[in-house]
Amino acid sequence: MRLKPMIKAVGAAVLAVLLVMACSTVPVTGRRQLDLVPSDQIMAMSAEQYQKFMAEHEVITGTDDARMVKRVGERISSAVKNYMAGKGKSDILAGYKWEFNLVNDPSVNAWAMPGGKVAVYNGILPVAQNENGLATVMGHEVAHAVAQHGNERMSQGLLTQLGGMALSVALSQNPSQTNNLFMAAYGMGTQVGVLLPYSRLQESEADRLGLIFMAMAVYDPRQALGFWQRMAAQSKGGSPPEFLSTHPAHDTRIERIEKYLPEAMKYYRQ
Numbered sequence: 001m002r003l004k005p006m007i008k009a010v011g012a013a014v015l016a017v018l019l020v021m022a023c024s025t026v027p028v029t030g031r032r033q034l035d036l037v038p039s040d041q042i043m044a045m046s047a048e049q050y051q052k053f054m055a056e057h058e059v060i061t062g063t064d065d066a067r068m069v070k071r072v073g074e075r076i077s078s079a080v081k082n083y084m085a086g087k088g089k090s091d092i093l094a095g096y097k098w099e100f101n102l103v104n105d106p107s108v109n110a111w112a113m114p115g116g117k118v119a120v121y122n123g124i125l126p127v128a129q130n131e132n133g134l135a136t137v138m139g140h141e142v143a144h145a146v147a148q149h150g151n152e153r154m155s156q157g158l159l160t161q162l163g164g165m166a167l168s169v170a171l172s173q174n175p176s177q178t179n180n181l182f183m184a185a186y187g188m189g190t191q192v193g194v195l196l197p198y199s200r201l202q203e204s205e206a207d208r209l210g211l212i213f214m215a216m217a218v219y220d221p222r223q224a225l226g227f228w229q230r231m232a233a234q235s236k237g238g239s240p241p242e243f244l245s246t247h248p249a250h251d252t253r254i255e256r257i258e259k260y261l262p263e264a265m266k267y268y269r270q
């Protein structure tokens, strides 16, 4: 082997080892995921972006709908917290500061940022129809947050777009690109002109975990079917919900929900 290819091969091997080390495990599903970004850094970034978003949008408070969003969010996040504590895995949620806000915006949308910062747009409420419908979408978003899908996407983005640069370095050297990467990673991409939807794998995982989490919070997971069918009907109306542009793989979703339901029902105590 000549020197140059050898250096390349060694470099690739070192990178491979580093990437294996830079992995974490998704709770419940046990999937290994890329984790290059320290969670305290991403949570600090998340808290700042969330606060900024809420300051720039009309947050609805004091209504039945606003209270329902907080109630559903708190029930689901507490159920997940209790479950993790029961498994001796409270560290997974260390640093999470859950917030659930209803935003006055007609878009059919909802998203979650790392560390448990959740936004529900009131445009999605008619599709949710009731508290179980809302629990379906919020369970799905809480699942993205608990499974650290945002961190995973940030890690992938830093690797592919910024050459594996550390987040802190990327922030100081390429602040706008790094911020765009962050916004795109949490379903806010359309606002910054970059669209990086969740992968099929992450969507599938969020559907599976979302059903389990809503069941743990004593919301009937069977009601998720109706919710996703209503979402599918929306997308046939010519203007697909914003949610679906960042949460793809819609065609297979109904089948997937049916497949994961028996597992979720094991966590459901009426």
Ligand SMILES: [Zn+2]
Binding pocket: 140, 144, 198, 203, 206, 246, 247
């Ligand atoms: Zn999703």
